[in-house]
Amino acid sequence: MAHPKENRILLKHADEDYFSTDIDCYLKYDGYEALKKALTMKPEDIRLQVKASGLRGRGGAGFPCGVKWHDLVDRKSGKPIYLICNADESEPGTFKDRQLIHKDPHQLIEGTIISSFANDVNLAFIYIREEMPLGAKILQKAVDEAHEKGFLGKNIQGSGYDLEIVVHRGAGAYICGEETGLIESLEGKRAYPRIKPPFFPAAKGVYQCPTVVNNVETLCNVVHIINMGGEEFAKIGRPNNTGTRIWCVSGMVQNPGYYEIEPMTMKELLYDVCGGPLPGRKLKAVVPGGGSMKILDTEETYKDRDGNEFSFDDIIVDYDGIMAAGSMSGSSGMMVMDDSIDILEALGNLLAFYAHESCGQCTPCREGSLWTKKITARMCTGGARDEDLDLLMDLAKNIGGRTVCPMGYSTTWPIESYVGKFREEMEAKVKSNSCGMTNFDERLIEK
Amino acid sequence: MSDDQKDDGLISVFIDGEEVRTKPGTNIIEVAASVGKEIPHYCYHPKLSVSGNCRMCLVELGMPGKDRATGKPMLNDDGSPKIMFFPGPAIGCGTNAAPNMHIKTDSDMVKECREGVTEFLLANHPLDCPICDQAGECRLQEFSTSHGAGYSRFVEQKNVKPKRTRLGPRVMLDDERCILCSRCIRFCQEVADDDVLGFTDRGSYSTLTCFPGKQLENNYSLNTVDICPVGALTSTDFRFKMRVWFLKQVKSIDFETSVGCNTEVWSREGKIYRITPRRNDAVNDTWMPDSGRELYKLVESDDRLEICQVDQVKVSPSEALSKAVELLQASDGLAIVGSGRCSVEEQYALKKIAETTKAVGVYLVGRYGEDDGILVSKDRNPNVRGALMTGLIDSLPEESLSELGAKIDSGEVKAILSVKEDLIAAGLSKAQLQKVALISLDTQSYPSTEVAKVAIAGLTPFERSGALVNQQFRIQKFHKAVPGPSGAVDDLVALGTIQANLSGESFPSTVASIWKSLGESGPFEGLSFQSISDEGILLDGTGFDSLPFVEGKSLHFEPKQEAVAAE
Ligand SMILES: Cc1cc2nc3c(=O)[nH]c(=O)nc-3n(C[C@H](O)[C@H](O)[C@H](O)COP(=O)(O)O)c2cc1C
């Protein structure tokens, strides 16, 4: 199942016929050995191992996990520390956490237990998006099984360490993935992201207590860091981009799917692994890290910090490689578009999503996301005006960096990059106002 | 000036280059306001938690740069510290002053931010200010003028939301005007302790609403109308009755209870249109109960006593007063029923009358309800402490005048001078009152007024001035907002005239002049009406510590007994 160019660590067993979600199966393949090892270590040492591993967060921002745990979490306040596994995966084009949850739930439970132990946590939450009812069931079963086997509850494996994990289902909003929105939702309120400062989760998280929030994939990696040791883990991948990442490739390639790889070039991933474009088609653009991230033009020449030029094909698919090309690896959802795609429609489609998902708390994102959606919807249905592209760009400028949470950028980065890079194509559309927008979903248009 | 904290505990920050000394932890909006610079804002309210959602208050922040390698301060060519500004803006409401912080409040970036936010807020907002009741006191209207572009780039359909929703008995909601600042929601949660408001739906479709099966009906609901920066929340009582720019504001006090909320009375051409709270951080912050806002209706109530009467026949005030003096001179066995609703000045005059007439009893009618723990106290008289301090009474009043009743029955009391009280409601019977010469000074026609020999038509608190002492022993002033009925007489003039005639000596009958004697000695020594500031002055009430005051804890009040018990 796995492609030869993959290095499956997290997904090692996931798609194999021999494997199931039962704890007995997990135990047969050395499950919970990492936990047993971790329980013999000092929490502080586990944190240092994670720091040494160079593991970066897989949820979007790529923040170094060890730094979060070791340096940021407030251990002096005397308040309980909580851990939350962010399983709200809702970024367009992202479906990796779902694989990990559905196919190897005990790996996530084990990672969560180790991470909780490392952070002196006695109560952890897995916040799973509402639209994954099966995942929630599977996780709950895994939690129950782990309880039965003494990996959860009081005095875990005779270590004196206590931990409970609560599987909490969300209520169906993208913004619940933003960590402070998630925390509000977990507390039973509307998922309005909190202002930072002062509400950094590491200091004032759930119930105003220090809270560690990590993505599903991040926590799964912890199991392997303990098994291998931080330094050994750091040898996988590239410096500052250690370990593997699961890329979710969707759209117009021969073999879309999820691939756990070490850093490789775009060409290798899209052509060798994913089989290249569909017959007779050419790749036009790629959104590299989930819908919010800036689009990459396959024909563009990119320049790194030192001024070296490189082509789209040469972009290295990892945090720093995509950053060098001016975008971000985000949630590793890679959406591939070929030359059949109308870029204005693509933008309109995406903006409709973010307008629908803006929590509505802060003015620029709330009003700007809907306004820009209305503009693109109008443009896509024959009502484009010459000034619309400039208006979009100007509105984007008035949203980005002025909002409560980073979601403002989910509207502005697509606008700035799609319009910025494909302006000629869009202008031609505007001029002719032909907008033969056959694919545009009428439902996106305001009544 | 140089670094860090100095002895005064203040820190230096720089607003547009100008040094300002401030307490650490003060937010940027407040620091700027302290030097007269307004940072426009909607969601921030000084008495509510910071939500940071409107983004109108964005400013630029900078700190003196430090060289990474050497740790030394970075300097400009002229030797001044080099300020490194953050690339993006930050909210003023959610940013606390830090030592040597630099804040730009009118840079190009800041102006651009405000213009952007204004444009976004107006995108889905109705542009019909001429028919909006908030016009004239609308933050959105004001800031759109001062910070907006002046034209609209929005050509799409505006959102449609519910108009004229009844949130409760006193508050109406127009969702299309709501800018989703959440002030009203936070107020209900944090101050009124009645969490009934919330948003439904998401994004630009977000809609303020009441929770299913609930109403915004708590006794503080109208404060949401006050703090709503736009015309989304309006008062059922006030909406569309009068344009606010025609109204005159006069400072007053809520007479309902001993809390003494500071208020503002809004009137035009002698007619009161509304009462709103006036900020006093030591008493009521920026809030007041709904019940206190209705009190102006006394002025034009159906039972208003507009003309003086002698034996139920209408007379002029001077005729009524001379008849009153005549009766008082003729009768021995006079009892005085003063009121906890009288001002300090009136109580002082009553005290003097009591002395002159050697009154056989001086009473106040106690009025007690329930504490709500916020701004309604158990003592429903606003000025019992004033009566204590002027020496009119020396113990807390009882609700019933049964002791006075007994004295009437025994014949000891033959005349009563009653001020602002319905004696029948206070426990006396009509028959008892018919046995005595009753002289009353009232604003309303009570059942007891009907048996009064002389009924002097007095003034409501909105028609006179004076001072009250609240539960904290804070003396506070209220001022005349509208003239009284032409047939009525100012209470103090009435009492002063009576005292002058009875004593044969001149007696002051204006507030300012009575303070000449009040301020001479005793608990008010050194004070004059003029010298009492708008925030009031805390007096020394320790002399009354032994009295069993009834008030429990409320917003800015901690009862003495409890404090003692806690020790
Ligand atoms: C709008 C928005 C949506 C997000 N959604 C998710 C999500 O669905 N899952 C996730 O793991 N992180 C999401 N994040 C990132 C989280 O806020 C947080 O940074 C992350 O969970 C931290 O985990 P990590 O350090 O392991 O990546 C989102 C962030 C934003 C701003």
Ligand code: SF4
């Ligand atoms: S940026 Fe958007 S999603 Fe984030 S708090 Fe503001 S309105 Fe909500």
Ligand code: SF4
């Ligand atoms: S009704 Fe007024 S106070 Fe309440 S959220 Fe809307 S604008 Fe703010």
Ligand code: FES
């Ligand atoms: S006042 Fe609304 S964000 Fe600061």
